[in-house]
Amino acid sequence: MSASTTNKSGPLSGLRVLDLTRVLAGPYTTMILGDLGAEVIKVEQPNTGDEARGFGPFQNDFSLYFFSVNRGKKSLTLNLKAPAGKQIFHRLVSCSDILVENFRAGTMKRLGLDYEQLKETYPSLIYAACSGFGQTGPYAARGAYDMIIQAMGGILSITGEADQPPVRVGTSIGDITAALFTTIGILSAVHHRQNTGQGQLVDVGMLDCQVAILENALVRYFSTGQIPQPLGRRHPAITPFEVFSSQDSYVVIAIGNDQLWAKFCQHVERTDLIDDQRFCTNVLRTENHDQLQPIMSHILSRKPTAEWVESLTGIGVPCGPMNTIDKVASDPQVQAREMIVNLESEIAGNASVPGLPIKLSETPGQVDVPAPALGEHTKEILTTLLGISGIEIDQLQQSGVI
Numbered sequence: 169m170s171a172s173t174t175n176k177s178g179p180l181s182g183l184r185v186l187d188l189t190r191v192l193a194g195p196y197t198t199m200i201l202g203d204l205g206a207e208v209i210k211v212e213q214p215n216t217g218d219e220a221r222g223f224g225p226f227q228n229d230f231s232l233y234f235f236s237v238n239r240g241k242k243s244l245t246l247n248l249k250a251p252a253g254k255q256i257f258h259r260l261v262s263c264s265d266i267l268v269e270n271f272r273a274g275t276m277k278r279l280g281l282d283y284e285q286l287k288e289t290y291p292s293l294i295y296a297a298c299s300g301f302g303q304t305g306p307y308a309a310r311g312a313y314d315m316i317i318q319a320m321g322g323i324l325s326i327t328g329e330a331d332q333p334p335v336r337v338g339t340s341i342g343d344i345t346a347a348l349f350t351t352i353g354i355l356s357a358v359h360h361r362q363n364t365g366q367g368q369l370v371d372v373g374m375l376d377c378q379v380a381i382l383e384n385a386l387v388r389y390f391s392t393g394q395i396p397q398p399l400g401r402r403h404p405a406i407t408p409f410e411v412f413s414s415q416d417s418y419v420v421i422a423i424g425n426d427q428l429w430a431k432f433c434q435h436v437e438r439t440d441l442i443d444d445q446r447f448c449t450n451v452l453r454t455e456n457h458d459q460l461q462p463i464m465s466h467i468l469s470r471k472p473t474a475e476w477v478e479s480l481t482g483i484g485v486p487c488g489p490m491n492t493i494d495k496v497a498s499d500p501q502v503q504a505r506e507m508i509v510n511l512e513s514e515i516a517g518n519a520s521v522p523g524l525p526i527k528l529s530e531t532p533g534q535v536d537v538p539a540p541a542l543g544e545h546t547k548e549i550l551t552t553l554l555g556i557s558g559i560e561i562d563q564l565q566q567s568g569v570i
Contacts, residue, residue, distance in 0.1 A: 176202075176205050176206070176240070177205055178203070178205020178206075178532065178533040178534060179204055180201060180206040181205035181206070182205075183205075183206040183207070183266065184206065184207045184209065184264045184265050184266070185198055185201050185202070185206050185207065185208045185209065185265070185266045185267075186260055186264040186267045187208050187210040187241065187268050188211050188269040188270075188271070189218075189268055189269060189298070190218040190219055190220060190270065191218070191220050191270075191313075192220070192237060192340055192343040193314075193342075193346040193347050193350070193374060194268055194269065194347070195210075195218070195220070195237045195238055196237050196343065196344060197268055197296070197298060197347040197350045197351050197354070198241065198268050199237050199238065199240070199241075200348075200351045201268075202239070203240065203524045203526075203535055204533040205531070205533060205534075206266070207242070208240065208241040208242065209241070209242050209545075209549060210238065210241045210243045210244065211245075211246050211248075211257070211260075212244070212246075212543070213246075213247065214246070214247055214568060214569075215245075217245070218234060218238070220234040220237075221234045227517055227519060230515050230541075232516065232519055234539055235511075235513070235516055235519055235521065235538065235539040236522070236539075239535060239537060239538055240535065240536070240538075241539065242544070242545035242548070242549060243540035243541065243542055243544045244543065244546045244549045244550075244570075245542065245543035246546075246569070247568060247569050248281065249279065250567075250568070250569045252564060252567070252569045253569045254279075254280070254281070256550070256554065256564075256569070256570075257281065261286060262289075262290065263553060263554075264293070265293075265294060266293075266296065266354055266358075267293060267294070268298070268350070268354070269296070270297070270298040271299065272300070272310070272311050273297070273299050273302070273308040283297070283369045291365075291366065292361060292365055294354060294358060294361060294367045294370065295369050295370065296354050296357075297369065297370065297372070298350040298374070299372075300313075300316070300374050300375065301373045301374070301376075302371055302372065302373030302375070303369075303371045303373075307375070312342075312374055312375070313342075314340040314341070314343045315336060315342070317342035317343075317346075317375055317378055318337060318341065318378065319334070320375055320378075321374075321375055321377075321382070322382055322385065323337055323342075323381075326385055326396050326397065327398055328398045328400065329398060329400040330397060330398055330399065330400060341378075342374050342377070342378055343374070345374075345377040345380075346372055348377075349372050350372045353370035353372055354370055357370050385404075388405075402457065402461075404454075405454060406422075406424055406450060406454065407423075407450060407453035407454040407457050408423050408453065409421070409423065409424070410461075412464060412468040413465065413468070413469055414469065414473040414476055415470060415471050415473075416472040416473060417472075417473045417489070417490065418473065419473045419476045419487060419488070419489060419490070420488050420489070420490060421480070421485070421486075421487050422487065424450075424486070425450065426449055428484070428485055428486070429442070429447075429450075429453070431485055432480070435479065435480065435485070436467050438467065446460070447460055473489045474489070497520075505523070506523045507522060507523040507525065508520055509521055509523045509536075511535070511536070512538065513538035515541055516538065521535065543570070546561075546570050547561055550570070
């Protein structure tokens with residue numbers, strides 16, 4: 169790979185990522201790689217770019233949606249349908265370690281740029297394809313967005329209250345889980361290449377990822393034959409493990425074993441519940457949830473959330489408040505872990521984004537560069553990395569290639 173055009177530090181420093189992704193799952197993948205030190209060159213369609221640039225909210229006419237998952241990247245515009253654009257693309261691939269795309273399966277093949285066609289010329293290339301349904305199977309050519317994947321992957325069917333319409337998970341879990349699995353796949357491929365010199369295809373389907381995180385829902389179905397249903401605020405196998413109303417808001421209690429149950433009962437002066445044959449084990453508490461729930465609700469309604477959190481934490485019973493987003497942002501633990509980072513952009517101005525949750529002692533990552541304007545680094549990359557002259561760049565721009 170050619171020398172980096174950036175001075176980023178971190179454990180992935182020295183790796184170059186060619187990022188053809190858009191919207192969320194793909195950009196979130198490359199955001200993680202960039203936060204950990206990789207140089208990320210985001211290749212976008214001239215004039216339009218990543219469609220997420222059109223998603224709100226906006227600040228100074230710049231999408232903060234786009235801003236939040238494209239920080240630290242460089243933007244290069246390139247028409248991959250134009251012959252000259254494909255030539256430039258090949259030159260970029262030749263000096264990159266990783267290519268990431270999240271088009272529908274078959275899109276890159278039609279462009280003549282899929283893994284099967286690239287691997288002959290670039291055998292060390294790690295090619296990551298993150299799509300709705302993966303590169304194989306009867307649904308491979310279908311498009312997908314997070315909401316579709318939440319529905320098809322069963323998450324919607326077990327989220328919300330019983331006997332009510334399905335409820336979308338409050339964050340784009342279909343996209344985010346796919347991004348995390350794609351990142352894991354890429355790093356696994358990097359390790360393999362370090363040992364063998366050989367690249368490979370990393371094929372991740374969003375639907376596969378949703379199935380992978382169904383955890384006990386699938387296990388319960390296969391073991392009992394019963395189809396899991398939404399349970400609202402409680403856990404299907406651990407009790408009490410749910411959200412309760414306190415005197416002033418909500419409090420979450422997570423009592424994962426019988427020892428914690430005894431501690432809780434002693435603390436609230438209900439020692440009679442410890443040996444109550446309906447509640448003396450977790451299995452019995454779960455079986456008799458309908459009888460235990462009103463008892464717990466009555467107990468926890470007597471004090472404000474803050475008092476419960478302080479007193480129960482003091483005796484080692486896991487609990488916490490149900491924070492709204494404003495309280496999350498100002499939480500002292502979140503602040504101490506630098507999970508809210510302010511970035512200054514010449515275009516968007518000052519904007520806050522989530523920080524990097526991976527804290528490495530020797531090679532920490534960094535979140536310190538804002539998202540790029542469309543094509544902001546096109547000339548820099550073509551000149552510095554590929555040695556294309558200014559005259560040639562002007563010609564490419566006039567012909568709509570960049």
